[in-house]
Amino acid sequence: MTIRRAQTKDKKQLYKLFWGLHVGYHREDLLTGETAILARYKNPKKTLKKEFDNYFKGKKYTIFVAEESKKLIGYICGSVQRKTGKVYNKEGHIEDLYIVKERRNKGVGTKLIEVMINEFSKLKCTHLSIASYSQNIKAISLYRRLGYKDHILILKKRF
Numbered sequence: 001m002t003i004r005r006a007q008t009k010d011k012k013q014l015y016k017l018f019w020g021l022h023v024g025y026h027r028e029d030l031l032t033g034e035t036a037i038l039a040r041y042k043n044p045k046k047t048l049k050k051e052f053d054n055y056f057k058g059k060k061y062t063i064f065v066a067e068e069s070k071k072l073i074g075y076i077c078g079s080v081q082r083k084t085g086k087v088y089n090k091e092g093h094i095e096d097l098y099i100v101k102e103r104r105n106k107g108v109g110t111k112l113i114e115v116m117i118n119e120f121s122k123l124k125c126t127h128l129s130i131a132s133y134s135q136n137i138k139a140i141s142l143y144r145r146l147g148y149k150d151h152i153l154i155l156k157k158r159f
Contacts, residue, residue, distance in 0.1 A: 001066055001067070001068050001073070001108065001111070002066070002067045002068075003064055003065070003066050003067075003111055003112060003115050004064065004065060004067065005062075005063070005064055005065075006063035006064065006065045006075065008056070010065055010072060011056065013071070013072040014052075014063070014065065014072060014075055015049075015052055016072075017072055017074065017075050017098050017100070018048065018052050018055075018075075018096070018098070019048060020098060020100070021096055021098035022044075022048055022051075023044055023048070055077055060079050061077055061078070061079050061095065062077070062078050062079070062116070062119055063075060063076070063077045063078075064076050064112055064115050064116060064119075066099070066103075066108050066111065066112055068103075073099065073100050073103045073108060074097075074098055074099035074100060074103065074108045074109065074112060075096065075097075075098055075112070076094060076096065076097045076112040076113065076115070076116050077094070077095045077096040077097075078092060078093060078094045078095055078116045078119070078120065079092075079093055079095060080092055080093075080120070080123055080125060081093050087126075088126040088127040089126060090123075090124065090125045090126045090127075091125060091126070091127055091128070091129055092116070092117070092119075092120030092123065092125035092127070092128045092129070093128070093129045093130070094113070094116060094128070094129070094130040097109055097112060097113065097130070097139070099112075104138075105138075109139075109142060110142065110146065113142075113146060128148070129151070130143055130148060134153075
């Protein structure tokens with residue numbers, strides 16, 4: 001397995017992974033009932049295409065991919081967010097982490113996170129963050145194992 005920066009040539013394969021995270025995994029495997037309704041997109045193809053295209057515009061986002069035999073098996077996307085007025089004022093935030101189902105629980109996610117942490121360190125971030133759906137117990141367990149601590153709990157309710 002190779003981990004490297006995403007390149008323009010990866011966009012087609014990467015979009016399939018991005019779609020798998022935002023539509024397949026979140027909607028079919030992880031979220032149910034009220035939570036699924038709150039996460040639903042009005043027009044997923046249009047909305048997600050626009051969001052995905054933003055990942056490649058400018059220098060806001062950093063994307064690394066995990067590759068085996070010229071096939072992408074996972075990716076991580078992060079950004080640096082300024083926190084004006086805070087002591088810890090430069091946050092390295094992991095936006096997305098996705099591994100194809102057949103390669104989960106084999107260390108791919110850990111390696112991608114480690115590479116992103118190294119990148120954030122080079123960018124002189126003061127702290128790191130990652131968010132997860134509360135139902136994603138395996139991901140939360142991984143993040144805690146890697147030293148992340150619970151910080152904010154956001155509760156949602158439909159009207």
